[in-house]
Amino acid sequence: ILKYGLIGSFLGISYVSYALYKENNPSKQTPQSDTFSNGSKRKTIVILGSGWGSISLLKSLDTSLYNVIVVSPRNYFLFTPLLPSTPVGTVELKSIIEPVRSIARRSSSEVTYYEADALKIDPVTKSVHVKSVNENDYETDLNYDYLVIGVGAQPTTFNIPGVDKFSSFLKEISDAQDIRLKIMNSIEQAALLEQDDPERARLLSFVVVGGGPTGAEFAAELKDYVDQDLSKWMPALSKEIKIAIVEATPNILSMFPQNLIDYSQTLFTKGGIDLKLKTAVKRVDATTIYAENRDTQQIEEIPYGVLVWATGNAPRDVSKDLMQQLGPEKQNSRRGLVINDKMELVGAEGSIYAIGDCAFYPGLFPTAQVAHQEGDYLATVFDKLHKIDQLKFTNESLNDANKIKKNNAKIDKLYNKIDKFHYHHYGSLAYIGNEQAIADVTVNGFSFKGAGAMTFLFWKSAYLGMCVSLRNRLLVAMDWCKIYFIGRDSSI
Ligand code: FAD
Numbered sequence: 136i137l138k139y140g141l142i143g144s145f146l147g148i149s150y151v152s153y154a155l156y157k158e159n160n161p162s163k164q165t166p167q168s169d170t171f172s173n174g175s176k177r178k179t180i181v182i183l184g185s186g187w188g189s190i191s192l193l194k195s196l197d198t199s200l201y202n203v204i205v206v207s208p209r210n211y212f213l214f215t216p217l218l219p220s221t222p223v224g225t226v227e228l229k230s231i232i233e234p235v236r237s238i239a240r241r242s243s244s245e246v247t248y249y250e251a252d253a254l255k256i257d258p259v260t261k262s263v264h265v266k267s268v269n270e271n272d273y274e275t276d277l278n279y280d281y282l283v284i285g286v287g288a289q290p291t292t293f294n295i296p297g298v299d300k301f302s303s304f305l306k307e308i309s310d311a312q313d314i315r316l317k318i319m320n321s322i323e324q325a326a327l328l329e330q331d332d333p334e335r336a337r338l339l340s341f342v343v344v345g346g347g348p349t350g351a352e353f354a355a356e357l358k359d360y361v362d363q364d365l366s367k368w369m370p371a372l373s374k375e376i377k378i379a380i381v382e383a384t385p386n387i388l389s390m391f392p393q394n395l396i397d398y399s400q401t402l403f404t405k406g407g408i409d410l411k412l413k414t415a416v417k418r419v420d421a422t423t424i425y426a427e428n429r430d431t432q433q434i435e436e437i438p439y440g441v442l443v444w445a446t447g448n449a450p451r452d453v454s455k456d457l458m459q460q461l462g463p464e465k466q467n468s469r470r471g472l473v474i475n476d477k478m479e480l481v482g483a484e485g486s487i488y489a490i491g492d493c494a495f496y497p498g499l500f501p502t503a504q505v506a507h508q509e510g511d512y513l514a515t516v517f518d519k520l521h522k523i524d525q526l527k528f529t530n531e532s533l534n535d536a537n538k539i540k541k542n543n544a545k546i547d548k549l550y551n552k553i554d555k556f557h558y559h560h561y562g563s564l565a566y567i568g569n570e571q572a573i574a575d576v577t578v579n580g581f582s583f584k585g586a587g588a589m590t591f592l593f594w595k596s597a598y599l600g601m602c603v604s605l606r607n608r609l610l611v612a613m614d615w616c617k618i619y620f621i622g623r624d625s626s627i
């Protein structure tokens with residue numbers, strides 16, 4: 136057994152080392168030229184964003200067929216499912232990001248990346264106005280043949296007064312850092328005050344608004360941190376910490392079946408997380424949340440030290456501007472850019488595509504799962520569009536009407552082969568704290584609805600499997616091991 140164990144370990148370590156080496160030392164890329172060997176122009180695809188949708192597209196796209204330009208203010212891909220684990224240090228931020236350039240370097244041909252914001256899209260001149268995110272503020276216009284908008288969404292505040300000014304969101308790395316800083320500062324400030332000082336109670340009141348998966352998972356992580364780590368270093372103070380979720384509807388995690396909702400709500404309540412259900416926040420100031428109870432219409436005042444706002448998505452400015460340009464007859468959704476079943480932007484079909492959270496199509500929700508599948512799908516569309524473009528180019532140099540007719544028939548056939556996007560829903564998973572998770576999944580016809588510690592192991596393996604690189608997978612696994620042995624860090 137020892138012999139085979141040693142051989143197995145040796146082979147395993149060798150394989151992982153080789154795979155890591157390959158991942159981080161990509162083979163040489165073919166440089167892009169403006170034309171193909173037959174003289175036809177290499178078309179330009181501009182991809183906006185480096186999130187789930189855009190990166191899935193980039194990973195699946197045959198980049199040798201196009202001149203590919205990626206524009207995003209974020210020079211990395213962020214694995215959002217583990218973002219709620221980062222403010223309290225269950226997982227380190229560096230473990231869940233992967234540089235765009237590493238991903239681009241692994242594709243077959245060169246990809247250009249610009250760290251910039253797309254400010255305005257002109258569907259008539261087929262150009263995007265972009266501005267660098269560094270302090271020099273360089274601006275330029277990029278021309279495209281095809282544009283893929285994958286800019287995601289921004290947190291919605293419903294214009295509720297005070298939210299923008301006083302709360303933290305949980306969407307980006309900087310948000311996670313901001314929340315961590317606020318939590319640590321609140322705890323340290325509270326420690327200076329007398330136990331009966333109401334200001335101490337306020338500072339130790341951590342409120343999450345929105346009981347969707349973002350809010351619920353973050354509250355669960357925060358509770359773990361307080362119970363498992365802070366309790367060791369500040370035993371008395373940790374007991375004074377209050378965590379609440381304020382949710383406008385009667386349930387948190389409403390995307391799950393009722394039995395899993397009930398399971399989660401019971402676990403939260405038993406663990407000491409205060410669930411303020413049917414309670415909608417109306418106003419926020421520097422110290423207090425004013426929320427209306429939907430049954431009694433009474434306004435409850437909730438003092439807070441840290442406020443995390445997680446009430447869903449709203450379109451970004453660049454998307455709103457494009458919707459306005461195309462007009463309300465074509466773009467009539469408040470949720471995002473209206474697309475058809477081939478991911479084409481309604482009003483700019485054939486040249487602009489939108490995927491992920493920035494896009495709206497009935498029945499598709501703003502999840503990583505949807506964005507990922509849309510990105511993969513679009514790569515297959517671009518393969519076919521390239522073949523079509525090549526046939527069109529051949530036609531331009533032909534004099535033989537018969538041959539042109541044949542080619543046109545092939546073109547029609549290829550267009551017909553561009554299938555509609557078909558979404559496979561694999562289900563949902565959520566971490567609910569105390570090493571428990573809930574799952575409502577269906578894979579290859581096998582359905583599983585469950586909750587508890589075993590489901591947590593499933594949750595862990597599923598998310599490890601979904602990480603974008605082996606490097607991420609190893610780092611996340613090491614972070615999880617680390618907290619068992621040395622716990623989470625309680626400094627900034
Ligand atoms: P994003 O991933 O948000 O990427 C948008 C990209 O566009 C970013 O790179 C951004 O920098 C860039 N960008 C922004 N503005 C511009 C601009 N003007 N010009 C150019 N680029 C721009 N979904 C799940 O299915 N499962 C989960 O477990 C899950 N967990 C989540 C946890 C959290 C905390 C959050 C916030 C979301 C979670 N989601 C989950 C939802 C999921 O993250 C989103 O649905 C997904 O990220 C959408 O992908 P996207 O590519 O559309 O947008």
Ligand code: NAI
Nearest residue numbers: 345346347348349350381382383415416446447501564565
């Ligand atoms: P969400 O839209 O899913 O939930 C927001 C919640 O905030 C809703 O329950 C809503 O009732 C509540 N709300 C809105 N206004 C309120 C107010 N004024 N006062 C109190 N409550 C209010 O948003 P979330 O959680 O940010 O998720 C965004 C998207 O990302 C969703 O599509 C979600 O499915 C996905 N996601 C999936 C995860 C997973 O599968 N584990 C994890 C995190 C996000």
